Amino acid sequence: xxxxxxxxxxxxxxxxxxxxxxxxxxxxxxxxxxxxxxxxxxxxxxxxxxxxxxxxxxxxxxxxxxxxxxxxxxxxxxxxxxxxxxxxxxxxxxxxxxxxxxxxxxxxxxxxxxxxxxxxxxxxxxxxxxxxxxxxxxxxxxxxxxxxxxxx
Numbered sequence: 001x002x003x004x005x006x007x008x009x010x011x012x013x014x015x016x017x018x019x020x021x022x023x024x025x026x027x028x029x030x031x032x033x034x035x036x037x038x039x040x041x042x043x044x045x046x047x048x049x050x051x052x053x054x055x056x057x058x059x060x061x062x063x064x065x066x067x068x069x070x071x072x073x074x075x076x077x078x079x080x081x082x083x084x085x086x087x088x089x090x091x092x093x094x095x096x097x098x099x100x101x102x103x104x105x106x107x108x109x110x111x112x113x114x115x116x117x118x119x120x121x122x123x124x125x126x127x128x129x130x131x132x133x134x135x136x137x138x139x140x141x142x143x144x145x146x147x148x149x150x151x152x
Contacts, residue, residue, distance in 0.1 A: 010036040011141050014064035016048040016081065017041065017099075018073050022122065022129075026068065026099075029133035037141060038062065045076025049084055052091055064094055065146045068136070069116075071100040071107060079110060086115040093147055097136055 013030070017023050023041055030039055040061065042048045048069075051058045067085070071078035078100065085091045095117040100107070103121050111119050120136070123129050140146070 010038045011065045011146065012062045013037050013039045013066050013068065014048070014051065015039055015041045015068045016043075016045070016073065016078065017068070017070045018043045019070070022070070025126070025129050026133050029130045030137055032134070037137075040064070043074075045073045045078060045081040047075075048073075048081050049076065052085065052088075066140055067094055067096045068099050069096050071098060071102055071111070079107075079114065082111060082114045082116055095140065095144075095146060097140065099132075099136070 015023060015026055017026065023043075027039060027041075030037060040051070042051050050056055051061050052064070054061050069078050069082060073081065078098070082096060082098070085094065085096065092115070096115075097118045097120060098111045098116045099120050099122060101122050108119050118136075118140075120132060123132055
């Protein structure tokens with residue numbers, strides 16, 4: 001693996017996903033990545049906000065450099081999570097890739113209106129899903145210049 005940052009530290013990724021199968025697929029695809037990264041996983045919207053705000057058991061959580069967000073989450077919908085993150089001055093600069101099964105045009109528009117950085121529909125096919133995750137890794141962790149510490 002090559003370093004993600006000039007200082008050799010890994011890119012911190014927060015995956016907000018309730019499907020354990022999709023979590024495993026995403027982790028597997030990133031495991032093969034050539035960019036050094038740490039992936040943390042939360043499975044619902046309430047826990048995602050607790051993680052991002054470093055509350056409770058997440059007090060020592062690493063601040064993510066990139067968030068992968070599913071829209072259909074238990075307890076707090078991904079749309080609500082997106083709105084909360086982008087409304088928070090301490091979190092709003094963290095890039096968010098919406099990675100969801102929804103193909104609904106209203107979800108696409110709403111996500112971009114809430115300032116998502118990217119909207120990707122998850123393919124049903126395993127091979128295509130792996131390809132999509134590798135594309136995210138290739139673009140967001142190799143091509144794009146991410147702000148350190150969310151640009152604070």
